[in-house]
Amino acid sequence: MTFATILVAIDINDPEHARSALEAARSLKASQAGATKINILYVRYYLPVRYAELLSGDFDTQEIEEARRRIHDWKIEYGLEDANFITRRGTVRDEVFEEARRSKADLIIIGSHQPSLSSRMLGSNASAIVRNSPISVLIARDKAV
Secondary structure, eight states: OOOSEEEEEEOTTOHHHHHHHHHHHHHHHHHOSSOOEEEEEEEEOOOOGGGGGGSOTTHHHHHHHHHHHHHHHHHHHTTOTTOEEEEEESOHHHHHHHHHHHHTOSEEEEEOOOOOHHHHHHOOHHHHHHHHOSSEEEEEOOTTO
16 A cells, blocks of 8 residues: 555654654655655644743743754754655644545554553553544654563
8 A cells, every 4th residue: 555645743842752653754755666755743742821821921932942953953864854844733633634634644653652551541642643543643752572
């Protein structure tokens, strides 16, 4: 199966799983004959309005620029220089689905840990995406697991 548009959802604060997802994207892109568009999505944590007064005025800009720098380095490291970087603020599951719909993605890649008992009972972003996704989802795990 070939994929025209792949959405790679990562958390820059979890580099181990982000790297697993980026490696999977690189491998898939290399294995496909046609042009594959890669979009890298970082969903920034939702911040309640009551915290706004505690943050500096340029907090959002600083957060986006830090993410952009880290993603830029990873794009070079994984040979994904032509990938698009997108960032959104909100709940991970909802923002991943919205970006997948907007970009007409036909695959979502996410890095995830081996589920623990608590995440099996309470859920995780990865499991919520897998359970509710209207398109294929690839869970990339660290090779050491």
